[in-house]
Amino acid sequence: MISGDRNQMRQVFFEAWRKHQAGEAMEPLEKMISSVITQHPEYHAMLNDRERFLVQEFHAEGGESNPFLHMAMHISLLEQISTDRPLGISELYRDLCRRSGETHTVEHQLMECLGRMLWEAQSANRMPDEQAYLDCIKAL
Template sequence: MFNPSRDQVRQFFCAAWKKHLERLPVVGAEIAAADIAARHPEYHALLASPEMALNQDWTPDGGQMNPFLHLSLHLAIHEQLSIDQPPGIRAAFDSLLARMDAHEAEHVLLECLGETIWRAQRQGTAMDAQAYIEAIRLRGGQR
């Protein structure tokens, strides 16, 4: 399993964004990363400054969302939807699309994924995929 360091994740997103801006070819996960970054203009200055990206910290107690965590969760959701893993996530997402735009729907998944990961870490257990899908359905008003 690939387990990049904090700096590697930040460098990856900054490099993908730089390639996008310079109209250089992007490959593999860079394609999704550049697309996700493009939909987050609030992060463009940060992504264009790798030094700032590597040296800055965001803490929950400061009330700040870590931009790289946010982008990474989007990337994880992109992967989950592409392979329908956990099973049922694509159907749950498609149901959300009937009521909201794709980015809003991704943010519903993002919040549910973040909560599911937090719960698993807090309890010292594996991530509960069924609870994750159920949370998406509940948040989206489905049953």
């Protein structure tokens, strides 16, 4: 799924959703993607309009959020949790889910920490600080 080509990455989302709706067999990553999409009904119409949204620009400065980035962050987070990388994130996630009872909300909270860590790393032109990321999650 990692690619520098935005349209190629978006195609993965469109194809996973198409397969999900058609009841076709899917690879594990496609299953994860379709699971994330299922949790976001606000994106279903968009994912049914490949031609338009494959090239759609989303401008944060105009108040638009990028649904592909949002879903990709969910997937990144789920991958981190499944591999426990950074070390300890799985336990923190499970603890927050137990306390909250709402996994999707917890994922959004962790995504805020993830986004902050990535923004800080990019702004400082350095590697992401995993300890700062975990500290942010612990503070939730």
